[in-house]
Every structure is written in structure tokens, then in C-alpha cells.
Amino acid sequence: xxxxxxxxxxGIVGAAIADRLQxxxxxxxLFEADLPAGGATAxxxxxxxxxxxxxxxxxxCARGLALWRRERLPASCERETRGTVWVARDAGEMDEAxxxxxxxxxxxxAAELLDPDQLRAAEPxxxxxxxxxxxxxxxxxxxxxxxxxxxxxxxxxxxxxxxxERVRVLEPGGLRTDTGLFKADAVILAAGLGCxxxxxxxxxxxxxxxxxxxxxxxxxxxxxxxxxxxxxSAHGRDGASVAFNVQPRATGQLLIxxxxxxxxxxPAPNRELLGRMLRTALDYLPALDQVPVLRVWTGFRPCGPGxxxxxxxxxxxxxxxxxxxxxxxxxxxxxxxxELAAHHLLxxxxxxxxxxxxxxx
Amino acid sequence: xxxxxxxxxxxxxxxxxxxxxxxxxxxxxAGKRVCLLDEGFRPGGQIWRHRAGxxxxxxxxxxxxxxxxxxxxxxxAGVFDGWRQGDAWRLAAATPGGRVDLEAGALxxxxxxxxxFAPFPGWTLxxxxxxxxxxxxxxxxxxxxxxxxxxxxxGPLLLPAAATAKRHGAKLGAxxxxxxxxxxxxxxxxxxxxxxxxxxxxGLGWDLLGTPYRPGWWVAEAxxxxxxxxxxxxxxxxxxxxxxxxxxxxxxxxxxLELGRLLGCGIxxxxxxxxGAQLTTAARVHAAGEVCGVAGVDAALAEGRxxxxxxxxxxxxxxxxxxxxxxxxxxxxxxxxxxxxxxRAELLALPRPDTMVCRCEDxxxxxxDPAWGARETKLCTRAGxxxxxxxxxxxxxxxxxxxxxxxVRIPVKCVPLGQLMMDQERAP
Amino acid sequence: xxxxCAISVDGxxxxxxxxxxxxxxxxxEGVLAFRASRSGQHRAPLCAMGTCYECxxxxxxxxxxxxxxxxxxxxxxxxxx
Numbered sequence: 001x002x003x004x005x006x007x008x009x010x011g012i013v014g015a016a017i018a019d020r021l022q023x024x025x026x027x028x029x030l031f032e033a034d035l036p037a038g039g040a041t042a043x044x045x046x047x048x049x050x051x052x053x054x055x056x057x058x059x060x061c062a063r064g065l066a067l068w069r070r071e072r073l074p075a076s077c078e079r080e081t082r083g084t085v086w087v088a089r090d091a092g093e094m095d096e097a098x099x100x101x102x103x104x105x106x107x108x109x110a111a112e113l114l115d116p117d118q119l120r121a122a123e124p125x126x127x128x129x130x131x132x133x134x135x136x137x138x139x140x141x142x143x144x145x146x147x148x149x150x151x152x153x154x155x156x157x158x159x160x161x162x163x164x165e166r167v168r169v170l171e172p173g174g175l176r177t178d179t180g181l182f183k184a185d186a187v188i189l190a191a192g193l194g195c196x197x198x199x200x201x202x203x204x205x206x207x208x209x210x211x212x213x214x215x216x217x218x219x220x221x222x223x224x225x226x227x228x229x230x231x232x233s234a235h236g237r238d239g240a241s242v243a244f245n246v247q248p249r250a251t252g253q254l255l256i257x258x259x260x261x262x263x264x265x266x267p268a269p270n271r272e273l274l275g276r277m278l279r280t281a282l283d284y285l286p287a288l289d290q291v292p293v294l295r296v297w298t299g300f301r302p303c304g305p306g307x308x309x310x311x312x313x314x315x316x317x318x319x320x321x322x323x324x325x326x327x328x329x330x331x332x333x334x335x336x337x338x339e340l341a342a343h344h345l346l347x348x349x350x351x352x353x354x355x356x357x358x359x360x361x
Numbered sequence: 362x363x364x365x366x367x368x369x370x371x372x373x374x375x376x377x378x379x380x381x382x383x384x385x386x387x388x389x390x391a392g393k394r395v396c397l398l399d400e401g402f403r404p405g406g407q408i409w410r411h412r413a414g415x416x417x418x419x420x421x422x423x424x425x426x427x428x429x430x431x432x433x434x435x436x437x438a439g440v441f442d443g444w445r446q447g448d449a450w451r452l453a454a455a456t457p458g459g460r461v462d463l464e465a466g467a468l469x470x471x472x473x474x475x476x477x478f479a480p481f482p483g484w485t486l487x488x489x490x491x492x493x494x495x496x497x498x499x500x501x502x503x504x505x506x507x508x509x510x511x512x513x514x515x516g517p518l519l520l521p522a523a524a525t526a527k528r529h530g531a532k533l534g535a536x537x538x539x540x541x542x543x544x545x546x547x548x549x550x551x552x553x554x555x556x557x558x559x560x561x562x563x564g565l566g567w568d569l570l571g572t573p574y575r576p577g578w579w580v581a582e583a584x585x586x587x588x589x590x591x592x593x594x595x596x597x598x599x600x601x602x603x604x605x606x607x608x609x610x611x612x613x614x615x616x617x618l619e620l621g622r623l624l625g626c627g628i629x630x631x632x633x634x635x636x637g638a639q640l641t642t643a644a645r646v647h648a649a650g651e652v653c654g655v656a657g658v659d660a661a662l663a664e665g666r667x668x669x670x671x672x673x674x675x676x677x678x679x680x681x682x683x684x685x686x687x688x689x690x691x692x693x694x695x696x697x698x699x700x701x702x703x704x705r706a707e708l709l710a711l712p713r714p715d716t717m718v719c720r721c722e723d724x725x726x727x728x729x730d731p732a733w734g735a736r737e738t739k740l741c742t743r744a745g746x747x748x749x750x751x752x753x754x755x756x757x758x759x760x761x762x763x764x765x766x767x768x769v770r771i772p773v774k775c776v777p778l779g780q781l782m783m784d785q786e787r788a789p
Numbered sequence: 790x791x792x793x794c795a796i797s798v799d800g801x802x803x804x805x806x807x808x809x810x811x812x813x814x815x816x817x818e819g820v821l822a823f824r825a826s827r828s829g830q831h832r833a834p835l836c837a838m839g840t841c842y843e844c845x846x847x848x849x850x851x852x853x854x855x856x857x858x859x860x861x862x863x864x865x866x867x868x869x870x
Contacts, residue, residue, distance in 0.1 A: 145741070215845075251827065271442075291777065291852075297770060401839070476836055485830055503817065
């Protein structure tokens with residue numbers, strides 16, 4: 001009798017877990033209150049990037065990327081291996097780039113330091129006067145909704161069931177919706193911002209971000225570009241911050257980010273912060289001045305209490321697992337998260353050390 | 362990096378068609394400082410569009426009044442954002458010279474309407490234009506040199522478009538009106554009650570003498586390789602192939618509600634809701650003309666004047682019974698026209714799976730699962746995510762799939778990044 | 790009589806009337822491919838009022854709607870058809 005699992009949330013994390021569990025023999029039921037992949041997944045950039053704020057984050061991202069690379073994805077995922085160029089403004093940031101290069105080298109991830117001339121050659125649209133950069137050729141771009149739906153479709157083709165309804169309450173050994181009580185060997189909470197309503201001790205806070213998409217300017221930018229100060233923004237906890245982050249899309253459009261603020265769930269754009277974000281982008285890429293912006297939107301990153309997502313059993317509640325708090329790394333780490341989740345549920349192998357990601361009650 | 366210029370006015374009028382010009386002139390006449398914005402080269406909107414120096418007779422008096430009114434006119438200005446700041450409104454507009462910000466106590470939204478497109482196979486071929494679009498290009502100097510033209514679709518705008526085409530040298534093959542004869546006969550009493558309109562219609566009839574006018578016919582397909590060459594037309598039973606290098610097809614109008622929605626104006630029955638003084642549900646935001654419901658130039662002129670006076674604090678219904686009567690009659694006429702020219706069901710069956718729904722993103726009808734709602738369609742196909750921001754495909758998706766309008770987001774018009782990024786903090 | 794001027798379209802010289810609609814000047818010249826769509830279809834003006842963006846061309850490095858662009862002496866127009 002195969003083990004049964006109920007997954008709350010059909011965003012990219014829930015979809016990845018459903019896909020993995022179903023593949024290793026679980027009977028999976030997913031619950032989604034709104035649109036599959038319609039939450040943070042739909043607002044996300046889809047930058048598959050190895051971030052290395054900590055060894056645990058580095059290994060999770062690297063594993064996540066390796067797993068994405070292995071997948072043969074349909075055109076709807078719009079996956080491209082664009083690579084990332086981390087951009088250094090000054091000597092201090094260039095030192096960070098060198099330290100980063102070493103950390104990548106230690107895990108065997110290809111990365112190449114760029115002096116100012118090499119940086120200009122790699123990205124002619126960047127303004128002169130920058131100190132150099134670090135090129136990571138293996139990073140990829142993915143259309144997040146495409147990726148999530150691919151995983152979901154594959155899970156369902158293998159027998160997973162998707163129920164389009166809201167989970168009202170978690171119960172021992174199961175959960176309850178408006179249509180009834182569902183019981184299973186395991187319940188996995190992968191509902192992003194929806195987790196706290198079901199498990200109040202799991203504080204997932206919305207971290208609002210802005211994105212802007214341009215008209216078509218093919219060839220202007222080749223790699224995904226991030227400023228080396230990005231991690232400072234991502235891990236700072238007070239106030240609002242912006243960090244330069246631009247992604248070229250297959251359509252020739254540019255996706256421009258990034259901003260972070262704790263502002264509840266108000267989707268209205270913060271004009272002042274948006275202005276700062278765009279000014280920052282313009283500073284790195286002066287040609288953006290004349291590039292038309294088609295649309296601006298906001299999204300809410302699901303932010304857990306620490307700087308790492310929580311993946312594993314919830315202490316004190318037998319059969320309850322969580323996979324939440326991915327902040328800005330949900331797309332990159334979805335498949336690695338699924339690998340960890342399967343490990344916790346079924347004891348299957350994982351390349352990762354699960355300890356740093358264990359939830360604290 | 363230049364700071365945005367900030368223009369301060371008592372009343373800002375968005376849109377310089379008949380409604381906007383009437384509003385601006387009325388507000389200026391009541392002593393207010395007025396700024397009038399429009400994306401086009403010069404005031405006139407669509408119905409009064411003209412080349413420099415060739416003002417249409419019907420527009421002469423009002424446009425002359427505008428020129429002498431002291432209203433500040435900003436041409437080439439596309440309003441892409443608006444918000445409340447203190448007890449005034451701020452608008453941000455993109456212009457060729459850079460961003461312009463406006464601060465005004467009261468606004469008049471006279472944003473007009475755009476054409477409704479009802480797709481058919483081949484509608485993306487160069488040479489296929491909207492009826493208003495074709496007429497506008499003709500008025501601006503497009504030469505047709507005896508080329509075969511067909512005018513098709515629905516509504517009172519087809520006849521002026523056809524007449525203009527003929528005057529500019531077109532070999533007009535046919536004017537196809539999808540509404541059947543029976544429904545068109547209902548126009549007779551309307552025209553009888555309005556001798557001015559009846560004369561206009563007779564005049565158009567004279568202009569078009571010799572051109573087949575076919576009620577109950579429509580274009581089933583546009584054919585050609587690289588450009589339009591022929592159209593296949595039908596009445597549901599018979600079919601004909603016509604030579605055609607230019608197809609002007611108009612199916613009605615869609616009000617431009619985006620800015621109103623951004624500013625928080627309430628929508629009712631698909632238009633901006635206004636009271637007797639043309640005031641919307643947003644404080645000190647008035648609206649006039651097509652954004653309050655498609656009803657033509659007479660409604661626009663009456664409502665524009667009312668809105669301008671109201672925005673200037675000078676609206677007195679008792680003193681303007683004539684305007685109220687004009688508005689009532691024009692709106693009633695507009696409602697009857699809408700019923701007469703309602704689009705028939707056969708038009709919905711014309712698209713094939715490879716017929717484009719979203720022209721910006723090249724999303725064909727076959728890519729859309731009818732079970733999807735609006736949001737799912739967007740996420741799975743990117744329909745509506747191009748530069749037109751859903752203005753062309755949105756009404757098509759509504760008609761064919763029942764999708765509602767998307768949430769309105771800034772910028773409500775595309776804007777160069779350098780002009781978007783300036784925020785109000787930096788304004789002097 | 791309106792003033793005429795020289796502009797260039799895809800590197801070719803063209804005379805047009807100062808201040809007239811660039812869309813009209815291009816159509817008069819026989820340009821029917823203003824832009825190429827995502828799937829490579831040639832597109833020309835549809836709405837002629839700035840709504841549809843089918844007439845997007847590049848003028849002096851800026852992306853503009855030809856139907857809303859007045860002709861100016863010396864403008865360098867690039868179509869993408």
C-alpha cells in the first residue's frame with residue numbers, strides 16, 4: 001500500500017513536491033484554493049541562480065539548478081541557459097566577487113572573474129567605470145508558471161489528484177476542506193503566504209517586490225545581471241531596499257527588478273520605491289532611458305523567520321511537514337526542496353544536508 | 362537627468378476630442394486655468410482628425426474658440442499615471458520632450474473610445490485597418506490611387522469612412538453592414554425625428570451613389586500573401602470574392618476606461634458612472650463623451666460642456682436646460698444605435714484556430730482553452746501582455762470567452778523608463 | 790503649400806511633408822511591413838490612433854508609433870519587417 005500525501009498549495013514548490021512524491025510511489029492529492037501557480041510563482045522572475053549567502057543556501061541552490069538542468073522541459077517553460085553576470089561597482093565589490101568565485105570553485109561550479117574590459121565585452125550596455133564582475137555561465141532563466149504547470153501536469157499524468165478548493169484546517173493525520181475530511185500518512189504545507197492561516201506558529205511574512213517589463217530590445221542585454229550588493233538587500237530586515245537585477249527574456253524583453261519591503265499585502269505599487277529601483281537600473285544600463293516599460297507589477301515573496309526555507313517535519317505534529325519560506329528562491333530551489341521533502345517522508349536519498357532547513361516550532 | 366516639469370492648473374482635461382475641447386473651452390470660459398492633453402498632433406480627437414490647416418467644418422467654431430481661450434494645450438502627451446496628492450490630482454504624462462507632471466484641483470476625463478475589432482482569418486494582413494483608422498489615415502493624407510477598397514463591419518461610422526475613401530480616390534468595391542435590413546429600417550423614425558441627421562445621411566447616400574451597400578453581409582476572410590489582396594464576403598448563405606487592397610473594418614467602439622479605473626472611478630454597465638453634473642465617483646473627477654457610453658459627437662459636446670462647467674464650479678442646471686436636453690436626446694439616440702448595430706452571432710464563429718487573438722504576443726484562438734478564465738489565459742499564453750496592454754485583445758477575449766477586464770496597473774500607457782522612474786518626490 | 794523634407798527609411802531616402810503622420814508617409818511610399826510580429830508576420834497600421842502598437846518603428850533610436858509621430862527633417866526610420 002503506497003504511502004499517501006496531501007499537499008497544500010499548488011505553486012511551484014507544491015507542484016515540485018507532488019511530482020517527486022508521485023514519481024517515487026506516493027498517492028498524492030494537492031489542494032489549491034486559487035489558481036495553480038497563481039501566487040508568488042506567477043509574480044516571480046524565474047531566475048535560476050546560485051546564491052551563496054551561506055553554505056546551506058549555496059548547496060540548496062546549486063542542487064536546485066542541477067536538477068532543473070537535468071529536466072527536458074517543453075517550450076512553455078521558456079528555459080534558457082543565459083548565465084548570470086554579477087556586477088561590481090568598486091574594488092570592495094570586486095573583492096566580494098573574488099570570494100564568491102572561490103566559494104563556487106569549491107563546489108565545482110563554473111565561474112569566471114571579469115576585469116572591466118571583459119565585463120564591457122560580455123555586456124556592452126553596462127555603463128563604463130564599473131570595476132568588473134563574475135560570470136556564472138550555468139545559471140538559467142525559466143518562465144515560472146510554465147515550470148510549475150509542467151511539474152503539475154507530470155504529477156497528474158502519473159496519478160496525482162488536484163483539488164481546486166481551500167483547506168480550512170489541519171487535523172491530526174489529515175486536513176479538512178468545505179467538502180470534507182481528508183486523511184493521509186503525511187500532510188505537506190507548501191502554501192506560501194497561506195501557511196500561517198493553517199499553522200499560526202509558522203510565520204510567513206509577505207515581502208513585497210516590484211518588477212517592470214519592457215518592450216522588445218533584443219540583444220541589449222545577454223546575461224542576467226545582478227549587482228553584488230543584491231544579497232545585502234535580500235537579507236537586510238529593516239525598511240525598503242532595492243538591488244539591481246535585470247533579466248533578458250527569450251522575447252527580447254527585459255524584466256527589471258528588484259525591490260524589497262515589508263508592506264503587508266497591498267498590491268498597489270510604491271511609486272517612490274519603484275522610482276528608486278528604476279533609477280538604479282538606469283544607472284547600470286543607461287540605454288534603458290528610452291526603452292518603453294509595458295507593465296509594472298508587485299508580488300509577495302513568502303518570507304520565513306530565517307534566511308533559509310524550512311523543509312521538513314513540523315516539531316510536535318506527527319505527519320505534518322512544511323516546505324515554506326523560500327523568499328526569493330522558490331523557483332531556483334523547488335526541485336531541491338522536493339528532494340528534501342521526499343527524503344523526510346520516505347527516506348529517499350538526498351545530496352543535501354537536511355539539518356539547516358529543519359523547521360523550528 | 363531632467364526633473365519633470367510640473368504644470369499647475371485648476372482643471373486638467375484628458376483627451377482633446379469634441380468632449381475634451383468642449384470641456385476645456387467651458388472651464389476656461391468660467392475663468393479657470395485649464396490644461397488640455399492629447400496623444401495626437403493637435404486637438405480634434407478621432408472624429409475631427411485633420412491635417413494641419415484642414416479643420417473639418419463641424420469643428421471650426423469650437424476649435425477656434427479653443428485657440429482663443431487661453432487653454433494650455435499639450436499635444437503628444439500620453440497620461441500614464443495619476444494619483445491623489447493632498448487635495449489635488451497629479452497626472453504624469455509621457456511626451457517626446459520628457460515627462461510632464463500636472464497638478465490640478467479637478468479633472469475631466471474625455472479619453473474617448475477605440476475601435477472594437479472582431480477577428481476573422483487574415484485580419485492581421487497589412488492593408489486591414491479599422492474603419493476609423495482607415496478614415497483617419499485618409500484625412501491625414503493617405504493616397505489610394507484607384508486601389509480597390511472595401512468597407513465592412515457595423516455601425517454609423519461605416520458610411521462616413523466609405524465616403525471619405527471614395528473622395529480620396531478609392532475604387533470602393535462595397536460597403537458591408539452586418540446588421541440585417543430589418544434592423545436598419547428602425548433607423549428611419551430616428552432620422553425622421555432629427556432632420557439634421559437625416560440630411561447628413563442623405564448626403565452620405567449621395568456620396569456613395571453607385572457603391573453596393575449590402576446589409577446582412579460581412580467579411581469572412583481576408584486573403585493575400587504578405588498583404589491584403591482579396592476578401593471573401595458572405596451573408597451566411599452566399600459567398601463572393603472581391604478584389605481588395607484596403608479593408609476598413611469597424612465593429613463599434615470600446616470606451617477608454619483605463620485612466621478612469623486607475624483613478625478609482627466607479628464603472629457601471631461597462632462605462633464610467635457619472636451623475637447629472639458629469640461627476641464620477643472619484644472626488645472632483647468628471648467625465649464626458651464616449652467614456653460615459655458610446656453615443657457620438659452630440660453627446661460628447663453636450664457632456665463636455667457640462668463637465669467643464671462643473672469642474673470649474675460653474676454648473677447650473679437651471680441655466681442650461683438646452684444642454685440637458687441635448688444630452689438626453691444624444692444618449693437616447695446612442696442607445697438605439699447600439700441596439701440596431703449589435704453584432705450578430707455568426708461573427709463569433711469566423712476565427713479559425715490559427716487566427717490571432719492577441720496580435721502583440723501572437724496568441725492564436727487555438728491556444729486558449731475555453732475553460733480558462735482571464736487570469737489563467739494570461740499566465741498560460743501571455744495574451745494581453747504586450748504593448749497595447751490588452752486594448753485590442755481584451756474586448757475580443759470578452760466577446761469570445763467571457764473574460765472580464767484585467768486589474769488596471771501603472772503605467773496605463775507604455776512609457777520610456779526614463780520618464781516612468783521619476784517620482785513625485787523629485788518634482789519641484 | 791506644406792514644407793517638404795528629406796528623411797531616411799531603412800537607409801533609403803524619402804521626401805515627406807514636415808509634420809505629417811509618419812505612418813501615412815511610409816504607407817504612401819509602399820512600406821507595408823512596419824514591424825514583424827513574434828511569429829514573424831509582417832504588420833502594418835491597424836487602428837491608426839496609437840492604441841494597437843502595430844505600427845511600431847524605430848525613429849532616431851527611439852521606439853515610436855508611426856501613426857502618432859510627426860515627420861521631421863532628417864529623421865532616420867527603421868522598420869523591422
